[in-house]
Amino acid sequence: MFCALTALVCMAQTAAAEETEMSRISMVYEAEEAAFIGNVHAESEVSGYDGTGYATGFSEEGDACTFTISVDADGFYDLNFVTASMGGYKENYVIVDGENLGTVTIEEESFTDSILKRAYLTSGTHEVTYSEYWGWVYLDRLEVTPSEEIDSSIYQVSAALVNENATDNAKRLMSYLADHYGTSILSGQYSENGQYGKEFTVVYRETGKYPAVLGLDFIEYSPSRAENGSTSNATQYAIQFWENGGIVTFCWHWNAPSKYLTSEWYNGFYVEGTNIDLAAIMSGEDEEGYQLLLEDIAAIAEQLSILQDAGVPVLWRPLHEASGGWFWWGASGAEAYKQLYILLYDQLTNVYGLNNLIWLWNGQDADWYPGDEYVDIIGEDIYPGEHVYTSQVDTYLQAVNYTSPAKMVVLSENGCVFDPDLALRDGAMWGFWCTWGGEFVAKSMSIYTYSDQYTESEMLVKAYESDAVITLDELPDLTAYPIRD
Numbered sequence: 017m018f019c020a021l022t023a024l025v026c027m028a029q030t031a032a033a034e035e036t037e038m039s040r041i042s043m044v045y046e047a048e049e050a051a052f053i054g055n056v057h058a059e060s061e062v063s064g065y066d067g068t069g070y071a072t073g074f075s076e077e078g079d080a081c082t083f084t085i086s087v088d089a090d091g092f093y094d095l096n097f098v099t100a101s102m103g104g105y106k107e108n109y110v111i112v113d114g115e116n117l118g119t120v121t122i123e124e125e126s127f128t129d130s131i132l133k134r135a136y137l138t139s140g141t142h143e144v145t146y147s148e149y150w151g152w153v154y155l156d157r158l159e160v161t162p163s164e165e166i167d168s169s170i171y172q173v174s175a176a177l178v179n180e181n182a183t184d185n186a187k188r189l190m191s192y193l194a195d196h197y198g199t200s201i202l203s204g205q206y207s208e209n210g211q212y213g214k215e216f217t218v219v220y221r222e223t224g225k226y227p228a229v230l231g232l233d234f235i236e237y238s239p240s241r242a243e244n245g246s247t248s249n250a251t252q253y254a255i256q257f258w259e260n261g262g263i264v265t266f267c268w269h270w271n272a273p274s275k276y277l278t279s280e281w282y283n284g285f286y287v288e289g290t291n292i293d294l295a296a297i298m299s300g301e302d303e304e305g306y307q308l309l310l311e312d313i314a315a316i317a318e319q320l321s322i323l324q325d326a327g328v329p330v331l332w333r334p335l336h337e338a339s340g341g342w343f344w345w346g347a348s349g350a351e352a353y354k355q356l357y358i359l360l361y362d363q364l365t366n367v368y369g370l371n372n373l374i375w376l377w378n379g380q381d382a383d384w385y386p387g388d389e390y391v392d393i394i395g396e397d398i399y400p401g402e403h404v405y406t407s408q409v410d411t412y413l414q415a416v417n418y419t420s421p422a423k424m425v426v427l428s429e430n431g432c433v434f435d436p437d438l439a440l441r442d443g444a445m446w447g448f449w450c451t452w453g454g455e456f457v458a459k460s461m462s463i464y465t466y467s468d469q470y471t472e473s474e475m476l477v478k479a480y481e482s483d484a485v486i487t488l489d490e491l492p493d494l495t496a497y498p499i500r501d
Contacts, residue, residue, distance in 0.1 A: 018109070021325065022355075025117040028338075030142075033087065034403035040123055041161070041220065042159040042160060042161040042313075042368065043086075043087075043159070043160045043161075044066075044086065044154075044157055044158070044159050044160075045064065045081075045083045045157060045158045045159075045160070046067040046068070046157050047069075047070055047071035047081055047146075047155045047156055047157055047158065047241040048060075048067060048069040048070060048071060049067070049070055049116060050071065050081050050082055050083045050158075051081070051082040051083075051084070051086075052071065052073075052081060053078065053079060053080040053081070053082065054073070054076060054078045054079035054080065054082075054148075054488070055073040055075050055079045056071055056072070056073040056079050056080060057071070057072065057076070057362060058070070058072075058074045058155075062154055064100070064127045064156075064215060065127060065154070065157075066098075066124055066156055066157055066382070067156070068156065069070060070100075070154045070156045070157075070349075071125075071146075071154070071155040072153070072154050072155070073103075073334070074108065074148040074151035074152060074153055074155070075144075075148070075151050075275045076148065078147075078150070078173060079147070079151065079165045080111075080145050080146060080147040080148065081146045081155055082143050082144070082145045082146075083099055083143070083144045083147075083158045084141060084142075084143055084144075084423055085141070085142050085143075085144055085158070085160055085253060086140065086141045086142070087105070087137050087139060087140070087142070087160065088139060089139050090133065090136075090137070090138045090139050091136070091137065091162060091163070091241070092111060092136055092162070092163035092442070093120060093134075093135050093136075093137050093160050093161065093163055094132070094134070094135070094151075094161045094162075094163050095110060095112075095130045095131065095132045095135050095144060095158060095159075095160060096129050096130065096158065096159040096160075096161065097110070097120050097130045097132075097146055097155060097158055098127050098128065098129060098130070098155075098156040098157045098158075098159065099120075099122045099127065099128065099130050099132075099153045099154060099155050099156065100122070100124065100125055100126055100127045100128065100153065100154040101122045101123055101124060101125050101152070101153055101438075102125070102152040102153060102154065102158070103125065103152065104123065105121065105122075105123045105150075106121065106122050106123070106150045106151070106152055107119045107120070107121045107122075107149055107150045108120060108147060108148060108149045108151065108153065109145075109146070109148070109149050109151060110132045110135075110145070110147075111144075111146070111147055112135055112137070112142060112143070112144050112145070113142055113143055114143075115404070115406055116400050116401055116404045116406065117132060117135055117265040117408075117410065118132055118398075118400065118406070118408050118410045118411055119132075119357075120132050120146075121148060122153060122321065127154070127156050128434075129236065131332070131410075132409045132410045133163060133347050133409065133413055133435060134163045134166075134409045134410060134442055134443070135218070135410075136397040136438075136441065136442060136488070138243075139414060144158060144160075146158075149382055151342045156404070164445040168198070168420070169421075170198075170262065170416050170422040171197055171198025171199075171285035171421055171422075171445060172198070173190040173194050173197055173421075173422060173424045173443050174194065174270045174420075174501070175187070175190050175193075175499075175500050176190075176197075176485070176500060176501055177190055177195040177374060177392055178375060178388075178389055178390060178391065178392055179371055179373070179375075181363055181365075181369075181371045182371050182372075182373075182374075183324065183327075183329065183371045183372045184421060184499065185327050185328070185329045185372065185494070186329040186371065186372050186373065186374055187328045187499045188494055188495065188496075188497040188498075188499055189263065189327075189331075189374065189497070190374055190392065190492055191497060191498060191499050191500045192225060193393075193447055193493065194424065194500070195500070196245050196256070196438035196486070197406050197424050197445065197447050198445045199445070200319055200483075200484050200485065200486050200487045201436060201445065201446055201447070201448060201484055201485050202228045202229050202263070202447065202449075202485075203225075203227040203228050203229065203448070203449065203479070203480060203485050203486065203487050204227050204228065204229030204230070204231060204263075204265070204448045204449055204450030204451065205219055205227040205229070205230065205231060205450060205451050205453070205455055205457065206230075206231030206232070206233075206429075206450060206452050206453040207230060207231070207232075208209070208232070208233065208250070208405070208453060209247070209249075209253065210230065210232070210250075210252075210253030210256060210257060210331075211253070211256065211257050211260060211262070212228060212256075212461075213224065213375045214255075214458045214463045214464060215451075215453045215454075215458055216230070217464055217465040218457060218462075218464060218465065218467075219417070219457060219466075219476070219480070221464065221466065222473055222476055222477060222480075223476060223477050223480035223481070223487075224480075225481075225487040225488065225489060226262075226487060226488035226489050227262075227305045227450075227481045227485050227487065227488060228235050228256070228262060228263055228266070228448070228487055228491055229262070229263045229265055229331070229428075229448050229450055230253070230257045230262055230263070230264050230265070231265050231266075231267070231450045231452075231453075232253060232254055232264065232265070232266050232267075233250065233266065233267050233268065233269055234250060234266055234267070234268040234269075234316050234319060235248075235268065235269040235270075235271065235285070236248035236250070237250075237315055237316060237319055238269075238270055238284075238285075238312060238315070238316075239269035239271075239273065239274075239311065239312055239315050240271045240273055240274040240277060240281060240284055240312075241271045241281065241282065241284070242315075243274060243281075244281045244282075246282075249375070250266070250274050250319075251319045251322050251323060254266070254323055254328055254330070254356050255322075255323065255328055256326040258326070258327070258329075259489050260421055260488075261393040261488060261493070262488050262491065263331065263491070263494070264328060264329075264331065265330070265331035265332075265333060265428070265450060266321075266330050266331070266332055266333065267333045267334070267336050267378075267428075268316060268333075268335075269284050269285040269343075270285055270312065270343075270344075270345065271334070272284045272285065272289075272292045272306070272344050273292075273308035273309070273311075273312060274303075274342075275305075275308060276290045276291055276292035276305070277289060277290060277301065277453050278291050279289055283464065285343055285344065286342060286343065286344070287341065287342055287343065287344055287347045290344045292305065292344050292347075293305075293348060294344065294345060294347065294348040294352040294353070294356060295348035295349065295351075295352040296307040297309060297352075298348075298352045298355040298356060298359075299352075302318050309356075309359075310363065311433055313360060313363050314368075316364075317367075317370060318342040320332075320364065320368075320373065321368065321370060322323050323372060324370055324371065324372040325484070327372075328372060329372050329373075329374060329429075329494075330372055330373050330374065331376050331393070332373040332374060332375055332376060333376040333377075333378050333395055333428055334357070334360055335353065335356065335357050335360065335379070336378040336379075336395070336397065336429075337378060337379075337380055337397055338350075338353045338378075338379045338380070338381075338384055339379055339380045339381035339383070339384045339416050340380065344386075346426040348380075348382050348457050350381070350384045353379070353384055354384065354385075354386045354387075357377070357379075357390065358386055358387075359417040361375065361386075374392045374393060375390060375391055375392045375393070376391075376392065376393045376394075376395050376426070376428060377390070377391040377393070377394055377395065378394075378395040378396070378397065378428050380396060382417075382418045388419055388423075391419070391423060392423070392424075393423060393424045393425070393426055393447065394415050394416075394418055394419070394424070394425045394426070394427030395415075395429075396408075396411050396412070396425065396426075396427060396428065397425050397426070397427075397428055397429035397430070398427060398429070398430050398431070399429075399432075400431065400432060401431070401432070401434070401453075402431075402469060402470050403432065403471070403472060403475075404431075404432045404472070405432060405433070405434050405438065405471075405475055406434065406435070406438060407434050407438040407439040407442040407444035408427075408434065408444060409439075409442040409443060409444035412425055412444040412445075412446060413444075414493045424447045425447065426447040426448050426449075427446040427448065427449040427450065428450055429450060429451075429452050430449050430450065430452070431451070431452065431456050431470045432470045432471050433449060433451060433471045433475060433476055433479045434446075434449065434479075435475065435478065435479070436478070436479055436484045436485050437478075437482070440484055446490065451471075453468060453472045454471060455470075456469075456470050456471075457470075457471070464486055
């Protein structure tokens, strides 16, 4: 009897596995049979393709290849664009029925999978467009496969901070964030003049609510900017917002030391504005450069110390967007960057005793990840265009998979505010969003006029009124929030 039951169970499990596998069989659409836009055309000179050829000619804005696909059931589907790079890293847009769902990347020069995960499709026909962003690829085919379910354990993150000596307020803040992760999303906004700056003002006027998270920048405290007369009140704005019940995040557009500036001093965080060689500094070849970086770190440590003395925990996001290569701290590659990130962690934590920091890593590529022992939260920055309200779930899941067990993932910078209903549907439960300032929320010619250029007023109101979104008035007293492991 036992053997018979065991056999039946095994047969049922095998049948279920086969049914699951069959349900994930891909539908294949050849690129040479799709509709071409702009310079895109079919070729067959490069080997390794399926069918009779591939699409190429993605060289200018608007160049695209559109597939007409059909699915039998509502649900989530992975879109695999089998492509080959024409040389180096390439990234291009995926647009479904007119909505920008994100980008797919390719670096290999042979035909390779390039997948955007969890596109939600209703039963019926859809247009899937592969559109030029960086371009310069050969596109062989599109494979459409039902997505696997998201494992809910990705939302079960630890509240323990990497710095064992973290202040109680830092522990309380991280405990609150971890408790709400996966069920709600905090609203956030960068505003260089704090809670009563133009960005916060126009958001409040449109929605009747203030964001829960205030984004600020230590840029003007960089010594090479201070030497040229720059000043900032960011530290004071942070203290004020914390005292008003809010949460503070800081980035640092690190202006390189004056020795390395090659153009206008105010462009000193961009690669084209400097001749700094981070690899030479971190290897010991440029000893003076190493000391100059330490002096810059000391200047920022002074401001962070003021915040620590005031009891303010900081969601600290240094050396952001490194893998993009446009900032000097990313120009020498991943290894030099990781060495600098770890140096910064060691200096601020062990030399200056700054225990009020929650370390938010924003390198945006798994190869640039410095290690779990230096990262509390993972951030992604996304600027998908204008009026793009999709959840960007593919990028979210990529970030989740940078490490295991999962860490909290946040949208540390964004241009558009996403539709919270789509985030809930897709499982893209970003811990918070933090819209960049200026034109992304306020018209440049008027201090107090909201700009619809990136997020229409109706969508902003919807987001701030959503039951899934936390605003400033909904935050608890974070100085008394229970600390958990």
